[in-house]
Amino acid sequence: MTYCIALLLDEGLVFASDTRTNAGVDQVATFPKMNVFEVTGERVITLLTAGNLAITQSVISRLREAVKNDSGKHLHNATSLFEVASLVGSELRAVFEHDAEHLKNHNTDFNASILLGGQIKGEKPRLFNIYSAGNFIESCAETPYFQIGETKYGKPIVDRVVRYNSEMMDVVKCVLISFDSTIRSNVSVAAPIDLLLYRTDSFHANCKQRITETDAYYTTVRKGWAEGLKQVFHELPSPDWC
Numbered sequence: 001m002t003y004c005i006a007l008l009l010d011e012g013l014v015f016a017s018d019t020r021t022n023a024g025v026d027q028v029a030t031f032p033k034m035n036v037f038e039v040t041g042e043r044v045i046t047l048l049t050a051g052n053l054a055i056t057q058s059v060i061s062r063l064r065e066a067v068k069n070d071s072g073k074h075l076h077n078a079t080s081l082f083e084v085a086s087l088v089g090s091e092l093r094a095v096f097e098h099d100a101e102h103l104k105n106h107n108t109d110f111n112a113s114i115l116l117g118g119q120i121k122g123e124k125p126r127l128f129n130i131y132s133a134g135n136f137i138e139s140c141a142e143t144p145y146f147q148i149g150e151t152k153y154g155k156p157i158v159d160r161v162v163r164y165n166s167e168m169m170d171v172v173k174c175v176l177i178s179f180d181s182t183i184r185s186n187v188s189v190a191a192p193i194d195l196l197l198y199r200t201d202s203f204h205a206n207c208k209q210r211i212t213e214t215d216a217y218y219t220t221v222r223k224g225w226a227e228g229l230k231q232v233f234h235e236l237p238s239p240d241w242c
Contacts, residue, residue, distance in 0.1 A: 001152050001186065001188035001189060002015070002017065002018055002020065002021070002024075002033055002049075002050045002065045002148075002149035002188075002189065003018050003048055003050075003147070003148075003149045003150045003151065003154060003179065003182050003186075003189045004016065004017040004018070004033060004034075004048035004115055004147065004148050005017075005048075005115075005145060005146070005147045005154065005158070005175060005178065006115040006117050006127055006145065006146055007127075007144055007145040007158075007161035007171055007175070008046060008117065008125060008126070008127040008139045008140075008141075008144045008145065008164065009144065009164060009165070009166060009171060010053075010164055010165050010166055010200075011167070011168045011199060011200060012125055012168065012197065012198045012199040012200045012202070013046070013117045013118070013119075013125050013127065013195075013196075013197075013198040014168065014171050014172060014175060014195075014196070014197055014198075015031075015034060015046050015048055015117065015195070015196040015198070016113070016175045016179065016193055016194065016195045016196075016223055017032075017033040017034045017048045017193070017194050018033070018149075018179065018182075018183075018189045018190055018192075018193055018194075019031060019032055019033065019190070019191070019192050019193070019194060019240070020188060021053050021190055028188075030192070031053065031201045032194060033048055033050065034046065034047070034048055034054075034194040034196060035047045035048075035049070035060050035196070036196065036205050036208075037063070037067065037075045037076065037118075038204070038205050039076055039203075040201050040203065040204050041121075042120070042121050042203055042205070043076070043118065043119065043120045043121060043203060044070060044119060044198055044202075044204065044205045045075055045081075045084055045116070045117075045120075046116070046117055046118050046119045046196055046198070047060065047063075047088070047114055047115065047116050048115040048148065049112070049113070049114050049115075049146075050112070050113045050114075050148040050149035051111040051112035051113050051132070051149075052103075052108070052110070052112055054099075054113050055092075055099065055110065055111070056112050056114070058092045058095045058098075059092055059095055059101070059112065059114070060197060062091045062094065062095070063075055063087070063088065063091055066087075072154075073085065073087060074087065075087065078120070079120070079122075080120060080123060081116070081117075081118060081119070081120055081123065081126040081128065081162065082119075082126070082128075082138075084116065084118075085116055085128040085138075087132060088114060088116055088130055088134075089130055089133075089134030089135060089136055090134060090152065091133040092112060092114070092130065092132065092133075093133070093134040093198055095112075096110055096133075096134075103177075106183065107168070110132055110177045111132060112132050113129070113130070113131060113132065113148040113149070114129075114130040114148075115127070115128070115129055115130070115146050115148055116129075116130055116136075117198075119198070119200065119201070119203065121203065125198070125200055126138060126139075126198070127139040127144075127145075127146065128146075128154075129148070130144040138190055141164040142164075144162065144163065144164040145158060145162060149189070150182055150186050150188060150189050150230070153181045153182040153184075153185040153186060154178030154179060154181050154182040155178075155210040156181075157174055157177050157178050157181060158174060158175075158178050160173045162174055168197060168199075172195070172197070173221060175195070176193070176211070176218055176221050176222075177221060177222075177225050179191075179193055179202070180218075180221070180222045180225065191211060191212055191213045192210045192211060192212050192213075193208045193210070193211040193218075194208070194209075194210055194211075195208070195210075195211055196208045196209075203211040
C-alpha cells in the first residue's frame with residue numbers, strides 16, 4: 001500500500017508520496033514512488049505510482065528506455081501533457097499484455113495507478129490520473145487534486161482546505177497533515193515523504209524535499225495539528241439530550 005497526492009494550483013503543482021512498499025511483521029521496505037522527467041527550460045513531468053511495485057517499475061523503466069534510446073514518441077519529445085498521458089497509458093497496457101496472465105496464474109491482480117503532472121512549454125500545467133487499464137482523466141479548477149493508494153484517511157483535510165487558488169505553502173501544510181493522518185491510521189504508509197513543488201512556467205524541478213519522521217518542520221506541523229484538534233474538541237459544547 002502507499003499514499004500519493006498531486007494537486008493543481010494557480011501557482012503550479014504540488015506532488016507528494018510516501019516511500020513504504022512493505023509493512024510485514026518482520027520486513028519493512030522503502031522505495032521511492034516519485035519519478036521526474038525534466039528538460040530544463042522546456043518541460044517538467046512528474047509521475048507518482050501506486051499498486052504492484054513490479055508493474056509500476058516496469059512502466060517507469062520502459063518510459064526511461066524510450067527516452068534513452070530516443071525511439072519514436074517519448075516523454076522528452078511529446079508535444080503535450082495529454083500525449084504524455086497517452087504514452088504512459090500505452091506502456092501500462094503493454095505491461096498488462098506481458099504480465100497479466102502470469103499474475104492471474106499466481107492469484108495476483110494487475111493493480112497499478114499513476115498520477116502524472118507537469119508542464120510542457122506552450123501549455124499550462126496539467127494533472128492526470130491514469131488507471132490500470134491505461135485510460136485517464138484530467139483535473140480542473142473545480143477538482144484540483146488526485147489521490148492514489150490509501151486515500152481515505154488523508155482526504156477529509158484536503159477537501160476542507162484546498163482550492164485551486166490556495167496559496168502553495170498553505171497546500172504544503174495541508175498535504176503534510178494529510179500524510180500524518182494517514183500514517184497514524186495505517187501502518188502500510190510511512191515516512192520518508194517525497195515532496196516536489198513546481199511553480200508555473202519555471203520549467204525546472206528545483207524544489208524537492210525528502211521529509212523524514214524527525215524533520216523539524218514536519219514535527220512542528222504534526223504537533224500543532226494534534227494539539228489544535230484537541231483544543232477545538234474540548235471547546236465544542238456537549239449535547240444536552242439527557
